[in-house]
Amino acid sequence: QLAPLPPMTPAFLKTLNTVCQQCYRDFAPDDVELGVREHILQDLESFVKRQFTGARLRLFGSSKNGFGFKQSDLDICMVLDGQETAEGLDCISIIESLARLLRKHPGLRNILPITTAKVPIVKFYHARTGLEGDISLYNTLALHNTRLLASYAAIDPRVKILCYVTKVFAKLCDIGDASRGSLSSYGFTLMVLFYLQQRNPPVIPVLQEIYDEEKKPEVLVDGWNVYFYDDLDKLPERWQQKNLESVGALWLGLLQFYTETFDFREYVISIRQSAALTTFNKQWTSKYIVIEDPFDLNHNLGAGLSRRMTNFIMKAFINGRSVFGTTVKAYPPEYTSPMEFF
Ligand code: ATP
Ligand code: MG
Numbered sequence: 001q002l003a004p005l006p007p008m009t010p011a012f013l014k015t016l017n018t019v020c021q022q023c024y025r026d027f028a029p030d031d032v033e034l035g036v037r038e039h040i041l042q043d044l045e046s047f048v049k050r051q052f053t054g055a056r057l058r059l060f061g062s063s064k065n066g067f068g069f070k071q072s073d074l075d076i077c078m079v080l081d082g083q084e085t086a087e088g089l090d091c092i093s094i095i096e097s098l099a100r101l102l103r104k105h106p107g108l109r110n111i112l113p114i115t116t117a118k119v120p121i122v123k124f125y126h127a128r129t130g131l132e133g134d135i136s137l138y139n140t141l142a143l144h145n146t147r148l149l150a151s152y153a154a155i156d157p158r159v160k161i162l163c164y165v166t167k168v169f170a171k172l173c174d175i176g177d178a179s180r181g182s183l184s185s186y187g188f189t190l191m192v193l194f195y196l197q198q199r200n201p202p203v204i205p206v207l208q209e210i211y212d213e214e215k216k217p218e219v220l221v222d223g224w225n226v227y228f229y230d231d232l233d234k235l236p237e238r239w240q241q242k243n244l245e246s247v248g249a250l251w252l253g254l255l256q257f258y259t260e261t262f263d264f265r266e267y268v269i270s271i272r273q274s275a276a277l278t279t280f281n282k283q284w285t286s287k288y289i290v291i292e293d294p295f296d297l298n299h300n301l302g303a304g305l306s307r308r309m310t311n312f313i314m315k316a317f318i319n320g321r322s323v324f325g326t327t328v329k330a331y332p333p334e335y336t337s338p339m340e341f342f
Contacts, residue, residue, distance in 0.1 A: 002318065003326040004261060008252070012327040019249030019323065020134050021169055025159045037074060039061045040126055040133075043107070044076070053100050054081035060139070060146040066153030067163040067189060074126070074133030077143060085222070086138035094137060095120045099206050103144075142225040145186070147243040148294060152193055153232055155204050159196060161247045162254065166192050173316040181309050182192065183289075187301040190291050195268045201242040203250065208272045208294065210238050224295045242281050259280045259314075 037059060049269030059166040062068035078098070092115045099113035099122045110125040121134040135140070136142075153160045169175030170188050178184035189201040196203040211217055211230035219227045229235065245253070262269075268277040268284065276290065284290045284300055288310045291301035305313070 002321070004102040005256070006327055008249075008325075009327055011290075013248050013252075015248075016252060016324060017246045019163050020161055020247040024164045027069050027168060028160075029068055029072075033070060034063070034068075036129060036324075037131075040074065040129070041076065041133070043103075047105055048078070048098070048101065049099070049132050052078075053243055054083075055079075056081065057135070059141060060143050062185065063277075064244070065146045065149035065298050066137055066160055067149070067167060067185070067188075069167070070129070075129055076133060076135045079139050085140070089137070090150060091137050098135065109318050117220050129196065140221050141224065141226070141293075143219060145293070145295060146277060147230070148228055149189060149193075151207060151228065151232060152196075152204055154232055155235065158240065158247050158250060159193070159204060162196070162250055162311050163189050163192050163313070165247075166249055166254070169320060173311045173320070175309075175316050178304065181304065181306060183291075183301065183305065190271055190294070190301065191258070191269055192254065193271045195257050196250070197271060197274060199245075199250070199253065199258070203241075203243045203245075205235075205239040206272065206274045210300075211272060221295070224297065227296050228294075250322050252321075255317060255324060258317050259321045264288050264290070270294075272297075303334065 021088045041057055041059055047056065048057065051156070053073070056079050058077050058079070059074065060077055062072045063074055080089075086320050095113050095115055099111050102108055102122060102124055103112045107127055108124045109127050112123040114121050119136050119139060123132065123134045123137045125132050153163070166188050167176060167185055170183070170185070175182045176185060176188060178187070190230060193204065197206055207228040207230070209216075211227070216225075216226045218225050229238070264286070266278055266280075268279055268282055268290045270277045272292070272294045277283050282292065282300075287300065287302050287305065288307075289302035289305055293299035293301060302310075
């Protein structure tokens with residue numbers, strides 16, 4: 001059982017708020033850096049077209065969703081003109097020949113095809129910028145979930161800041177790397193969005209539940225409905241912001257939510273509906289952290305977590321709650337700035 005947190009003084013909450021805002025300023029890329037990413041994409045697309053006529057490359061992930069770091073990887077999806085889906089394509093041999101082609105590109109290093117993963121990719125390193133990236137084929141759902149995340153980021157500036165703070169927190173606590181058995185950035189972002197939807201009053205609406213027609217529209221991609229309300233200019237007619245909390249208060253609120261309030265045993269972290277979804281209902285009772293993908297409803301982002309890793313993640317949240325929730329009269333001598341919290 002967790003000891004209750006001491007009451008927060010306005011001065012402490014103000015410091016916490018400054019720390020969160022500063023984290024965003026320190027880690028967010030500027031427009032120049034975003035432009036560089038687009039430029040690399042254009043260059044790669046024209047290079048790839050030499051062999052794959054009709055190839056189109058699209059950026060997704062944090063280069064596009066609004067929560068990218070300066071050094072975040074380039075997530076690229078390749079599609080071929082006139083070919084709607086990957087059906088009938090030999091993705092593995094396309095990835096292999098794409099790798100052979102990319103090896104001839106003078107600006108790239110460390111070309112590595114990975115064809116055993118669920119989603120086959122070619123990894124590369126872009127020498128001039130030091131950015132790493134990968135190209136997958138027909139990763140169409142990822143393009144849509146990137147657009148969904150970007151829409152939430154555009155609704156309220158606090159969304160972006162909290163997602164950054166959570167990603168930085170996860171990286172520093174070593175709980176944010178899916179390739180090493182923990183949760184992906186995407187998983188943590190879904191946790192932040194879910195918390196913001198469940199906050200009272202909510203900070204963001206459930207975009208997948210807002211529609212103008214009588215029935216929810218159906219936009220099927222790979223068999224899943226990817227519809228969500230994306231007319232953000234008109235959103236104020238459908239949903240009004242009533243939450244006026246500071247980012248600092250929301251950050252501490254997030255750590256409290258996942259350590260004190262949210263019942264992981266009973267419920268699924270699901271951003272597609274406002275009503276509670278039970279782990280029993282989904283038959284996902286064997287895992288403690290259960291995060292439902294907003295479109296691919298068979299996909300639990302927490303499925304790969306071991307019991308050990310789950311404990312490790314929960315402990316990081318509990319420590320975070322006490323670090324960020326304990327008012328300090330003076331910083332210990334080794335802390336020269338509030339940024340040292342991170
Ligand atoms: P980072 O800044 O850490 O790179 P990111 O949002 O780009 O953050 P990645 O792990 O690189 O996160 O994933 C890129 C994109 O791939 C995500 O935004 C999401 O669209 C998709 N994705 C990643 N992991 C999953 C997953 N387990 N299930 C479904 N989609 C995923
Ligand atoms: Mg990425």
